[in-house]
Amino acid sequence: MFIQSFGEWLYDTPISTTFRDITWVIPAVQSIHILAIAVVIGSALVSELRLAGLIATDEAPGNVVRRYLPWIWRALIVLLASGTLLIVAEPARTLGNTIFWVKMALVLGAFVLTLAFRRPLLAAQAGDAATPAKPIAFLLLAVWVVVIFCGRFIAYT
Template identity: 80%
Template sequence: MYMQSFGEWLYETPISTMFRDITWIIPAVQSTHLLAIAVVIGSALVMELRLAGVLATDEPAGTVVQRYLPWIWRALVVLLLTGTLLVVAEPARTLGNTIFWTKMALVLVAFVLTLVFRRPLLRAPGGHAAIPAKPIAWLMLLIWVVVIFCGRFIAYT
């Protein structure tokens, strides 16, 4: 009930109204959000497939992580900013939506797993840390795929 009343209040704020009234804002923010998703998913795909032993196996894992992890962090910042703008513009579409909260929980899980299991590869000698890279890589890929599906389903639930 709290989310619904908060969403109703947010919808009536001048900033929310402005985002909806200026016709180009929401499409521009959604487009930027989608581009940032592409950067996260593309970078995660290359990084995780390397760690799963499928792609770029001639390069040390740490080198691949060092190349792509900064792209993920920057794109996640853009996603946070654009996602916040989208929630402010259309709070009813997201705040009461279970799929939205599932997506947010999965993004948080992916963020934490990346911090715990990927950042150590940046400091490990030769780019090899003592972690079970393959199973975590496949889990991370699965999480990102589910995040994408959840993002698309937000519009339909």
Template identity: 30%
Template sequence: MNTLLHWVIDILNSTALSGFIMTNAYLFPFLEMAHFVGLCLLFGALIVVDLRVIGLAGSVPIQRVDLFVRFALIGFAINLMSGALFVIGDSDRYLVNIAFWGKMGLIALAGLNTAYFVRRIKPQMDAGVDTAALTGDARVVAWLSLTLWTCVIILGRLIPYVEDL
């Protein structure tokens, strides 16, 4: 695994895109800002959706949840693009970092949780089922979403401070 990882790092480091990202004085700070904006859209929207499903944001009409889901998807797309450019530009930092891999694992779990939400919970909401009538697993999915994304944020902030693999 270690050899494969270093082979991938060498390939990424040798690309023109990696060189451009790391030598352009404005691009990396711009990517940091874009990642933060994406995070705000993603997590801010998820807070509203998840709290509505839990029953704590009753003033948000259940029909308006779709709007927040769209903002979450836009935020995720921004973070996916900026995050991929971080990894391409500075693979030496990211690909050997345990916090980065933990973050990626939690994002995968959050994706599975979201898929379950879309397949099982959202159809109930689209049918006009009130929050109080949603199944108990809807609340579990919402709490899990909040927990997973909070942990993703924490691990992302730990990346500069933890040891390599």
């Protein structure tokens, strides 16, 4: 019940009303959100496929992770900011939606897994770290794909 009453309160705030009243705000923020998702997925795809040993095998895994991980973190910050704006603009659409909470749990899980399994690569000298198991790389890719699907399904549930 707290989430529902919080959502109703948030919906009635002046900033939420302003976001909804200015017709270009929500589409612009959604576009930025989607572009940031593309950066996360693109960077994760290259990193995970390298860690799975499928691409760029001539380059040390740590070097690939060092190159793409900053892109993931920056894009996640943009996703957090744009997602927060979308929640403020349309709280009922998200806060009361189970799919939204599944998406948030998956993003948190991917974040934790990325930190846990990339830290040894970042700490190691180039070429010193062993490549993590393929299943972890594919699991992270799968989680990001499910996050995308959840994001799309929020609009339909």
